Amino acid sequence: MTNKIMDKYPLNKNSEGYNDPTAHKAIKNASKTEKHKVRFVIPGEPVAKERPRRDKRTGRFYTPSKTQNFETVCSLCYGNKHYFDGNQLRVSILFKFEIPKGYSKKDRDKALRGEIRPSKKDLDNCIKAVLDGLNGKAWKDDRYIHELSAKKIFSDKSEIAVEIEEI
Numbered sequence: 001m002t003n004k005i006m007d008k009y010p011l012n013k014n015s016e017g018y019n020d021p022t023a024h025k026a027i028k029n030a031s032k033t034e035k036h037k038v039r040f041v042i043p044g045e046p047v048a049k050e051r052p053r054r055d056k057r058t059g060r061f062y063t064p065s066k067t068q069n070f071e072t073v074c075s076l077c078y079g080n081k082h083y084f085d086g087n088q089l090r091v092s093i094l095f096k097f098e099i100p101k102g103y104s105k106k107d108r109d110k111a112l113r114g115e116i117r118p119s120k121k122d123l124d125n126c127i128k129a130v131l132d133g134l135n136g137k138a139w140k141d142d143r144y145i146h147e148l149s150a151k152k153i154f155s156d157k158s159e160i161a162v163e164i165e166e167i
Contacts, residue, residue, distance in 0.1 A: 036084065037165040038138070042077045045158040046095045048125035049132065067129060074133025084139045088167040090147040095126055096155035111154035118152045126150070130160060138164055 047070035052061045097118040099111050110116045127150050131142040139145075146167060 035166045036082045037163065038078075038081045039161070039163045040077055040079070040081065042074055042130070042160040042162065043158075044073070046097065046121065046126045046160050047129050048121040049129035050125075070129055071133035074130055075137045078134055078137050081138070083137075084144065084164065084166060086140060086144060088146045089139060089144050090165050090167050091131070091145050091149075092163040093127060093130055093148075093150040094161040095123070095150065095152045096157070096159050096161070097152060098156070098158040099154045112156075114153060116154065118154055121152075123150055123152055126152075130162065134162075134164075 047066060050064045050067045053064055054061050095118075097120060099108050103111060107116060127148070131145070135142055
């Protein structure tokens with residue numbers, strides 16, 4: 001009776017066609033130890049996380065709408081990719097800022113080569129906005145991030161490139 005059940009599952013047959021009950025277990029264990037890596041892009045200009053505001057009428061604190069909207073965009077751009085549940089994570093973020101229109105051709109070339117760097121927004125606030133937008137979507141909480149690298153550069157178009165991987 002066991003052989004009839006095993007015959008239904010072709011994954012349990014080895015290369016010669018014989019039943020191999022250990023094959024399925026090996027595949028299952030290999031998928032558990034495999035490290036996941038996710039890369040995705042968030043289009044548009046990076047937004048720095050704003051401080052919470054206090055409503056004068058009610059006295060309650062709230063997150064400004066610009067920050068809320070950006071965090072929603074981050075979550076939507078992540079989509080239904082892998083959920084990292086409670087593992088140690090490494091996150092790399094590349095913030096690409098569009099070169100200002102007022103730059104001369106010479107300054108524009110310097111900016112594209114990396115000789116001129118953006119100084120418009122605080123890097124730590126930009127990072128916080130992206131990480132908070134991914135809370136609950138890519139991971140349970142950003143406390144599981146053990147390594148973080150981020151960089152601001154000029155580019156032809158504004159976007160944010162994010163890479164998340166298990167350590």
